Amino acid sequence: MNNKRSKSLFSGTLVAQALKASIIKLNPAVMIKNPVMFVVELGAAIVLLMTVFPGYFNAEETVGFNLAVFFILLFTVLFANFAEALAEGRGKAQADTLKRTKEEITANKIIGSSVKTVASSELRKGDVVVVSQGEMIPGDGEVIDGLASVDESAITGESAPVIKEAGGDFNSVTGGTRVISDSIKVRITSDPGETFIDRMIALVEGARRQKTPNEIALNTLLISLTIIFLIVVVTLRPIAAYVGIELEVPVLIALLVCLIPTTIGGLLSAIGIAGMDRVTQFNVLAMSGKAVEAAGDINTMILDKTGTITYGNRMASDIVPVGGASLEETAAWAAISSLQDETPEGRSVVEWIKQNGISYDLSIGEDGSFVEFKAETRMSGIDLRDGRKVRKGAVDSVRKWVLAQGGAIPHDLERQANRIASDGGTPLAVAADNRIVGVIYLKDTVKPGMRERFSLLREMGIKTIMCTGDNPLTAATIAREAGVDGFIAESKPEDKIAVIRREQAEGKLVAMTGDGTNDAPALAQADVGLAMNSGTTAAKEAANMVDLDSDPSKIIEVVAIGKQLLMTRGALTTFSIANDIAKYFAIIPAMFMLAIPEMEALNIMSLGSPLSAVLSALIFNAIIIPMLIPLAMKGVAYRPMNASRLLSRNLIIYGLGGVIAPFIGIKLIDLIVHVWI
Numbered sequence: 001m002n003n004k005r006s007k008s009l010f011s012g013t014l015v016a017q018a019l020k021a022s023i024i025k026l027n028p029a030v031m032i033k034n035p036v037m038f039v040v041e042l043g044a045a046i047v048l049l050m051t052v053f054p055g056y057f058n059a060e061e062t063v064g065f066n067l068a069v070f071f072i073l074l075f076t077v078l079f080a081n082f083a084e085a086l087a088e089g090r091g092k093a094q095a096d097t098l099k100r101t102k103e104e105i106t107a108n109k110i111i112g113s114s115v116k117t118v119a120s121s122e123l124r125k126g127d128v129v130v131v132s133q134g135e136m137i138p139g140d141g142e143v144i145d146g147l148a149s150v151d152e153s154a155i156t157g158e159s160a161p162v163i164k165e166a167g168g169d170f171n172s173v174t175g176g177t178r179v180i181s182d183s184i185k186v187r188i189t190s191d192p193g194e195t196f197i198d199r200m201i202a203l204v205e206g207a208r209r210q211k212t213p214n215e216i217a218l219n220t221l222l223i224s225l226t227i228i229f230l231i232v233v234v235t236l237r238p239i240a241a242y243v244g245i246e247l248e249v250p251v252l253i254a255l256l257v258c259l260i261p262t263t264i265g266g267l268l269s270a271i272g273i274a275g276m277d278r279v280t281q282f283n284v285l286a287m288s289g290k291a292v293e294a295a296g297d298i299n300t301m302i303l304d305k306t307g308t309i310t311y312g313n314r315m316a317s318d319i320v321p322v323g324g325a326s327l328e329e330t331a332a333w334a335a336i337s338s339l340q341d342e343t344p345e346g347r348s349v350v351e352w353i354k355q356n357g358i359s360y361d362l363s364i365g366e367d368g369s370f371v372e373f374k375a376e377t378r379m380s381g382i383d384l385r386d387g388r389k390v391r392k393g394a395v396d397s398v399r400k401w402v403l404a405q406g407g408a409i410p411h412d413l414e415r416q417a418n419r420i421a422s423d424g425g426t427p428l429a430v431a432a433d434n435r436i437v438g439v440i441y442l443k444d445t446v447k448p449g450m451r452e453r454f455s456l457l458r459e460m461g462i463k464t465i466m467c468t469g470d471n472p473l474t475a476a477t478i479a480r481e482a483g484v485d486g487f488i489a490e491s492k493p494e495d496k497i498a499v500i501r502r503e504q505a506e507g508k509l510v511a512m513t514g515d516g517t518n519d520a521p522a523l524a525q526a527d528v529g530l531a532m533n534s535g536t537t538a539a540k541e542a543a544n545m546v547d548l549d550s551d552p553s554k555i556i557e558v559v560a561i562g563k564q565l566l567m568t569r570g571a572l573t574t575f576s577i578a579n580d581i582a583k584y585f586a587i588i589p590a591m592f593m594l595a596i597p598e599m600e601a602l603n604i605m606s607l608g609s610p611l612s613a614v615l616s617a618l619i620f621n622a623i624i625i626p627m628l629i630p631l632a633m634k635g636v637a638y639r640p641m642n643a644s645r646l647l648s649r650n651l652i653i654y655g656l657g658g659v660i661a662p663f664i665g666i667k668l669i670d671l672i673v674h675v676w677i
C-alpha cells in the first residue's frame with residue numbers, strides 16, 4: 001500500500017496535543033457521549049468524595065486505598081480519552097495543511113465581455129472565471145473552454161501534472177490546485193464552504209463524523225452490559241449484608257469498573273477514526289465512516305475492464321484488411337475515421353499508420369463532420385462532404401450499421417475479428433459507406449498481479465464481475481486471463497446499474513468504481529461507489545468515496561481496509577469482554593476474603609492480599625487501554641480468508657488471549673503492588 005501522507009503514529013507534537021485533549025475531554029458533558037467511560041468517571045468522582053470527606057462516609061481506615069482507586073479510575077478515563085484524541089490528532093494535522101491551501105485568493109471573473117478581479121470567496125455556482133499559467137484555480141468547477149496542465153499536488157500529494165480539458169470526462173478541476181501551463185475558462189460548480197477542499201477538511205477533522213450503524217449497535221450492547229453489571233453490583237451489597245458481609249463502596253465501584261466493557265468502550269471511537277484515517281492515508285476520501293464499513297462487508301465487486309483490469313491504453317497494433325480490400329485502402333479509411341477522434345484509441349490508429357509508413361490522401365476528410373465516439377453507439381467516424389460516411393467501432397455495431405445502409409458483410413470479417421478477440425484484443429471494424437474494409441487490432445494488457453488479487457478477493461468471499469463495452473470473445477479472454485468470477489460484455493453504462501440492482505436484490509452489498517457522468521447513477525446505487533478524482537463532478541458527487549490518485553483498481557485495497565476495520569473492532573470487543581470475565585474471577589474471591597478471611601482457599605492466584613488483588617485488577621483494567629492503542633490505530637494484522645475461518649481464528653486469539661491475559665497481568669502487577677500494602 002502506498003502511504004504518501006503517512007505520519008508517524010506517535011510523533012511528539014501529536015502526543016502532546018492528545019495529552020492536553022484527554023484532560024479537556026474529562027468534561028462530563030463530553031464524557032456522557034461515551035456511557036461506559038462516563039460510568040467510570042462517575043465512580044471516580046464518588047470515590048474522590050469518600051476520600052476527601054472520610055468522616056462523612058465512615059471511611060477513615062481506607063483513605064489510602066480509596067485514593068489509589070480514585071487515581072486508577074481517573075487514569076482509566078484519561079487513557080480512553082487519549083486514545084480518541086490521538087486518533088483525531090492525525091486528521092487535525094492533515095486538516096491544518098489543507099487549510100493553508102485554502103487561503104484567500106483572487107479570481108478573474110468573467111462578467112459579460114469584461115474580466116473583473118474578485119475574491120475567491122465571492123464566487124458562486126455558475127460563475128465563470130479565467131485561470132492562466134501560474135494561477136491558482138479559485139474554486140471547484142468544470143473546464144468549459146481550453147486545455148491546461150494542472151498541478152493537483154495540494155490535494156493528491158502527486159506531483160505529476162494532469163491535463164484538464166473542456167468536454168469529456170477530464171473537465172473537472174478542484175479549487176486550490178494550480179494551472180502550470182496554458183489557460184482555461186472554468187465554470188464554478190460549488191458555493192463557498194461546500195468545495196471539495198472544505199469537504200476534505202471536514203472529513204479529516206472528523207467534524208462531521210457520525211457514528212456508523214455498526215458502531216451504534218455495538219454501543220447499545222456495551223451500554224446494556226454496563227446497566228446489567230450496575231444492577232448486579234448495586235444488589236450485591238444488600239445481599240452480602242444479609243449474610244453478614246459488608247462490602248465497601250469503593251470496592252464495589254472497583255468491581256463494577258472491572259466488569260463493564262471499559263477496554264472496548266475506551267477504544268471504540270479511536271478504532272473508527274483510525275479506520276477512516278487509513279483510507280485517507282491511502283489517498284482515498286471516504287465521505288462517511290459508513291462507506292468504509294460498507295466496504296468491509298462487500299459481497300460483489302463490479303470492475304471495468306479497460307483501465308481497471310487492463311492498463312487501458314488500448315493501442316492499435318495491427319490493421320487487417322477484409323473483403324478483398326488492400327492494406328493501403330483499409331489503413332486510409334481507418335485514418336480518416338480517426339483524424340478527429342481524440343480518444344487514445346483514435347490517436348493510436350493515426351499513429352500506427354504513420355509508423356508503418358502508409359500514406360493516404362488527407363484531403364478526403366477535409367470539411368467533413370466528425371462523429372464523436374459514444375459508449376452508446378460504440379462507433380466513431382466522419383461524414384464526408386461528398387455525402388459518404390466512414391465509421392469504425394465495435395464489430396457488431398458496425399455490422400448493424402452497414403446492414404442498415406444496405407451493405408453486405410464480407411465473409412472473412414468474423415474470422416479476423418474472432419482471431420483478435422480470442423487473443424484478448426479489441427477488434428474495431430472499419431466501414432466506408434456500405435462496405436466493411438477491415439479490422440483494427442487494439443491491444444490492451446492485463447495489469448500484472450490481477451489474478452492474485454482476485455483470488456484473494458475470492459478467499460474473502462467476494463465475487464468479482466467484469467463489465468465491459470467490448471465484445472463477448474474479448475471479454476471472455478480477458479476475464480479468463482485476469483481470473484474474475486464473471487463478466488458482462490457489450491454492456492452499456494445503464495447495464496451496470498442493472499447488475500448492481502440484481503445483486504442487491506439478492507441481499508448482496510456491491511462496490512464499483514467509475515469516472516464518467518454516465519457512471520453517476522450506478523455509483524449512487526452501489527453500496528460503495530469509488531469515483532476517480534480525474535472524473536466528472538457528477539460522478540464525484542454521486543460516489544461515497546473519491547480516489548485522489550484516480551486508480552480504479554484501488555477499490556480492492558479499500559475493501560481490505562474496510563474489512564480490517566470491522567475485524568479490529570470485532571477482535572478488540574472479543575478481547576475486552578473475555579478480559580472482563582477473567583477479571584471477575586480474580587476480583588470476586590478477593591472481595592469476599594476482605595470480609596471473611598476464611599475464604600483464603602478461593603485465592604487460587606495466591607495474590608498478596610485482598611486489597612492488592614482489587615487494586616491490581618483495577619490497574620490491569622486501566623493499562624490495557626493504552627497497551628492496545630497501537631493495535632486499535634494500526635488495525636489487526638489482516639490476512640484474507642473466509643468469514644467463518646476468520647471468526648474461529650479470532651475467537652482463539654482474542655477470546656482465549658483475552659481470558660488468559662488478565663490472570664498473568666494481574667499476578668505480575670500484584671507482585672509489585674503487594675510490596676506497598
Ligand SMILES: Nc1ncnc2c1ncn2[C@@H]1O[C@H](COP(=O)(O)OP(=O)(O)OP(=O)(O)O)[C@@H](O)[C@H]1O
Pocket residue numbers: 304305306307341343345346373374375378379380392393394395426427428467468469470471
Ligand atoms: N474511439 C473509438 N472509436 C470507435 N469505437 C471505439 C472507440 N473506442 C472504443 N470503441 C469501441 O466501443 C466499445 C465500447 O467502448 P467503451 O469505452 O464504452 O467500453 P470499454 O472501454 O471496452 O469497456 P470498459 O467498460 O471496460 O471500459 C469498445 O469495446 C470498442 O469496440
Ligand SMILES: [K+]
Pocket residue numbers: 257258259260261262263580621
Ligand atoms: K472492564
Ligand SMILES: [Mg+2]
Pocket residue numbers: 306
Ligand atoms: Mg471505457
